[in-house]
Amino acid sequence: MRKGLSGVITLILLTFLISACSGGNTATSTNTNQTPATNDGTTASTEIKDGGNLIIGVAADPVILNPNYAGDRVSLTIDQALYAPLFQVNDGKKTFYLADSLTLSEDNLTYTLKLKSGLTWHDGEKLTADDVVFTIDSILDEKQNSMLRANLFIGDKPVKAVKVDDLTVEFKLPQVSPAFEATLVQVFPIPKHIFENETDLEKSTKNANPVGSGPFKFKEYKAGEYVTLERFDNYFGGKPHLDSVTYRIAKDTNAANLALQSGEINIKYLDPQDVGTIEASNNFEILPYSEGRLSYLLFNANSDRGALAKKEVRQALSLALSRDEIIQAAYSSSEYADPAKSFLTPDALFYTNDVPSFDNDVEKAKELLQSAGVSDLKLRLIVSSGNKAQEAISLYVQQKLKAIGAEVELQNMDASAYGQKFSDMNSTDFELAIAGYIMGYDPDAYRILYTSTADSNYSHYNNAEVDKLFNEGAGEADVTKRGEIYKKIQEIIADDAPIYPIANTKTIVAVSKNYGGLEEAVLKPVVIFEDLSKIYLK
Amino acid sequence: MRQLIVRRLLQTLPMLFFVSVVCFAMIKLAPGDPVLSFVTPNMHADDIERIRHNLGLDKPAYIQYLIWIKEILQGNFGYSLVNHQPVLDQILERLPATAGLMGSAIGLAVLLAIPLGLIAGANRNRWVDKLINFLSYVGISVPLFWLAILLMYLFAIKLHLLPIMGMRTIGVESAFDVFKHGILPCTVLAFGFLAGYVRYIRSSTIGQLKEEYVQIQYAFGSNKTTILFRHVMKHVLLPVITLLGMSMGDLVAGAIVTETVFSWPGIGSLGMTAVKGMDYPVIMGITLFSSLMLIIGNLVADILYSFVDPRIKLTR
Numbered sequence: 001m002r003k004g005l006s007g008v009i010t011l012i013l014l015t016f017l018i019s020a021c022s023g024g025n026t027a028t029s030t031n032t033n034q035t036p037a038t039n040d041g042t043t044a045s046t047e048i049k050d051g052g053n054l055i056i057g058v059a060a061d062p063v064i065l066n067p068n069y070a071g072d073r074v075s076l077t078i079d080q081a082l083y084a085p086l087f088q089v090n091d092g093k094k095t096f097y098l099a100d101s102l103t104l105s106e107d108n109l110t111y112t113l114k115l116k117s118g119l120t121w122h123d124g125e126k127l128t129a130d131d132v133v134f135t136i137d138s139i140l141d142e143k144q145n146s147m148l149r150a151n152l153f154i155g156d157k158p159v160k161a162v163k164v165d166d167l168t169v170e171f172k173l174p175q176v177s178p179a180f181e182a183t184l185v186q187v188f189p190i191p192k193h194i195f196e197n198e199t200d201l202e203k204s205t206k207n208a209n210p211v212g213s214g215p216f217k218f219k220e221y222k223a224g225e226y227v228t229l230e231r232f233d234n235y236f237g238g239k240p241h242l243d244s245v246t247y248r249i250a251k252d253t254n255a256a257n258l259a260l261q262s263g264e265i266n267i268k269y270l271d272p273q274d275v276g277t278i279e280a281s282n283n284f285e286i287l288p289y290s291e292g293r294l295s296y297l298l299f300n301a302n303s304d305r306g307a308l309a310k311k312e313v314r315q316a317l318s319l320a321l322s323r324d325e326i327i328q329a330a331y332s333s334s335e336y337a338d339p340a341k342s343f344l345t346p347d348a349l350f351y352t353n354d355v356p357s358f359d360n361d362v363e364k365a366k367e368l369l370q371s372a373g374v375s376d377l378k379l380r381l382i383v384s385s386g387n388k389a390q391e392a393i394s395l396y397v398q399q400k401l402k403a404i405g406a407e408v409e410l411q412n413m414d415a416s417a418y419g420q421k422f423s424d425m426n427s428t429d430f431e432l433a434i435a436g437y438i439m440g441y442d443p444d445a446y447r448i449l450y451t452s453t454a455d456s457n458y459s460h461y462n463n464a465e466v467d468k469l470f471n472e473g474a475g476e477a478d479v480t481k482r483g484e485i486y487k488k489i490q491e492i493i494a495d496d497a498p499i500y501p502i503a504n505t506k507t508i509v510a511v512s513k514n515y516g517g518l519e520e521a522v523l524k525p526v527v528i529f530e531d532l533s534k535i536y537l538k
Numbered sequence: 539m540r541q542l543i544v545r546r547l548l549q550t551l552p553m554l555f556f557v558s559v560v561c562f563a564m565i566k567l568a569p570g571d572p573v574l575s576f577v578t579p580n581m582h583a584d585d586i587e588r589i590r591h592n593l594g595l596d597k598p599a600y601i602q603y604l605i606w607i608k609e610i611l612q613g614n615f616g617y618s619l620v621n622h623q624p625v626l627d628q629i630l631e632r633l634p635a636t637a638g639l640m641g642s643a644i645g646l647a648v649l650l651a652i653p654l655g656l657i658a659g660a661n662r663n664r665w666v667d668k669l670i671n672f673l674s675y676v677g678i679s680v681p682l683f684w685l686a687i688l689l690m691y692l693f694a695i696k697l698h699l700l701p702i703m704g705m706r707t708i709g710v711e712s713a714f715d716v717f718k719h720g721i722l723p724c725t726v727l728a729f730g731f732l733a734g735y736v737r738y739i740r741s742s743t744i745g746q747l748k749e750e751y752v753q754i755q756y757a758f759g760s761n762k763t764t765i766l767f768r769h770v771m772k773h774v775l776l777p778v779i780t781l782l783g784m785s786m787g788d789l790v791a792g793a794i795v796t797e798t799v800f801s802w803p804g805i806g807s808l809g810m811t812a813v814k815g816m817d818y819p820v821i822m823g824i825t826l827f828s829s830l831m832l833i834i835g836n837l838v839a840d841i842l843y844s845f846v847d848p849r850i851k852l853t854r
Contacts, residue, residue: 064621147577150581150585223632224803224807250801251798255686264694415814416574420571423579455583
């Protein structure tokens with residue numbers, strides 16, 4: 001969905017939050033519809049009422065309620081209700097929010113964005129093209145340290161935002177870039193009249209009292225307790241049904257599950273192993289949905305033992321493993337994880353699962369190792385301890401690789417140590433790691449992971465053809481040609497096996513049956529719902 | 539006397555310095571990188587370097603420490619690396635929640651521990667003693683988060699009497715509401731403290747019962763209960779002052795487990811988040827604050843002692 005978001009999530013996943021997608025047991029029958037649009041959250045016969053409050057459980061305090069800096073799951077979730085985006089994209093289709101239209105010029109170098117007329121900020125000021133330009137400029141300003149900055153660079157040149165009139169902004173690209181739309185999806189305008197005289201937007205005291213343009217406006221934040229937003233009557237999408245939305249900070253999962261049952265929380269993420277208990281109370285809709293996440297085993301070609309630099313060895317290790325078995329071991333049921341073969345996730349443009357796959361063939365694995373002249377492999381697998389899914393996968397991998405004569409040493413470490421080792425490009429003291437990422441819908445976002453000189457190429461994958469194709473794909477305006485390029489990349493990467501893709505895991509959300517309008521609100525990766533204004537109390 | 543207090547206070551300075559060095563060293567020696575908690579793989583490497591530089595994280599650890607201590611000496615606790623809020627403000631914002639919870643938990647524990655300890659000590663090796671002893675062992679052995687979940691299940695889910703989450707019902711500002719939210723966490727914490735206190739008072743009671751004044755009271759014909767609660771208790775209360783002095787550190791450090799389970803917005807849960815994100819200014823601020831309180835608590839206990847029991851003189 002969103003590029004920055006994706007990166008963030010990769011990072012979050014590297015550190016603590018995998019639990020949301022982690023494995024468990026006792027999966028019971030649930031609604032397994034894959035797309036949000038078909039979740040049976042509402043019944044047509046219920047009449048929509050106004051009023052009422054909604055409490056959403058979140059796992060931590062928000063770091064900062066300013067979308068230029070929001071990188072953590074909680075801030076992103078709250079910002080989604082507090083600020084309105086220009087537009088969002090679901091299954092390749094645009095839903096316009098602040099924007100009325102987005103058109104691309106003949107030469108594919110200028111995007112013209114028209115805003116809806118009569119937009120206002122929560123404080124009543126007009127929202128105009130000036131705010132959009134101000135937002136883009138402050139993201140680009142290197143002194144402001146915005147997390148989104150790199151996204152607004154194409155090649156090494158920045159995108160320029162120019163005001164045409166009060167409702168029109170032109171984005172001038174330095175070169176053709178179809179992925180730019182995916183960047184704009186992440187831009188949530190911030191108010192110029194609030195921030196224009198602030199020297200440091202990130203440290204500004206104005207962030208303690210955020211003014212947005214979303215369906216709910218800021219009411220109060222009690223550190224360590226909750227953030228409350230209240231209805232914004234002038235929301236351009238129509239007056240929201242609920243009076244208020246509160247994000248309750250609940251750090252302990254078990255206690256939060258009890259609070260869900262006692263009614264102190266109405267919506268929260270569930271681990272697969274908790275679904276049974278919550279579902280049994282019969283008071284909740286259980287909604288598993290895809291966050292576009294890939295769980296995978298990383299091969300570090302840069303390790304000082306050098307073993308994984310050979311493609312045949314990586315293929316052999318992949319052949320020794322079985323996706324279906326891992327899914328059973330780590331996610332306990334195929335309901336919460338689909339086997340994956342491509343490095344792209346199913347929500348991505350041009351995704352295909354029709355790629356070379358190395359899976360579950362021990363004999364062939366042994367042959368490959370023999371022909372590569374490799375024996376007595378000794379591998380170190382780093383694991384973030386406390387992460388149930390990772391621990392289960394690591395034990396499975398250790399067991400299975402023994403069958404092809406590879407000895408795996410498990411190195412369990414705490415989340416921050418794991419995060420540091422994993423994301424340090426100079427780490428040479430491990431061969432294998434279990435990880436996951438959410439990169440968003442445009443395949444160009446994956447360039448940072450798989451091109452040879454990228455900063456986040458953790459597997460140290462190096463294939464000149466892939467580098468070239470990624471560059472071509474980024475600048476190809478023709479959809480058909482672009483699709484062919486990314487299909488080709490998927491095939492090459494699958495064959496080179498810099499990672500062993502395991503599964504596209506799902507996130508599970510429980511919503512109290514007292515609430516309706518879930519279908520219209522649209523389940524959304526990371527932020528739970530795209531538009532909270534549509535939710536109502538039955 | 540005044541001179542003595544001043545001297546003791548001066549002695550705390552090297553102690554605090556030592557604490558800060560050890561704490562800082564431990565944070566810096568632990569694997570992990572604070573920058574990782576607020577950058578994304580999507581950012582350019584030079585953007586990340588600039589952020590690292592702005593926060594001073596590219597400097598050697600000892601320089602970072604020197605900068606930190608220079609600021610502290612000017613009364614500046616610094617800013618959180620993660621949310622850029624002043625550390626002192628964050629601690630002070632959460633202090634009332636922690637102090638209230640810990641204060642009432644310690645108070646409750648002491649109130650319960652005194653009679654239980656006296657009774658156990660007076661009935662040494664009889665069934666009452668064994669029962670209280672057994673309960674103390676249970677109290678020490680039971681993990682608090684487990685007890686917390688159990689009580690939540692019973693009082694919130696089954697009986698619908700008490701809330702589970704946080705310190706307040708959303709949007710409600712009333713003392714009674716806070717009190718209601720405080721009952722469960724306070725009970726859990728008090729249970730944790732209780733076991734230690736009871737054992738302490740019990741052994742001190744046993745010691746006192748051997749004293750001559752007790753025999754004399756018996757000779758005068760006083761009954762056991764009078765002796766226990768009128769005379770022995772006075773002496774037993776003395777060491778409780780020491781116990782309370784030592785608890786001053788807990789009073790501000792908070793209880794990480796209990797606060798996290800109950801989502802109590804105190805310093806313990808703030809510290810937990812800071813440790814996970816390797817947010818060293820916050821960790822250092824909390825450590826310094828709680829060591830200071832511990833030292834002051836001990837000093838106050840010593841001074842009180844000399845008032846309550848003139849036999850003990852403040853020496854050293």
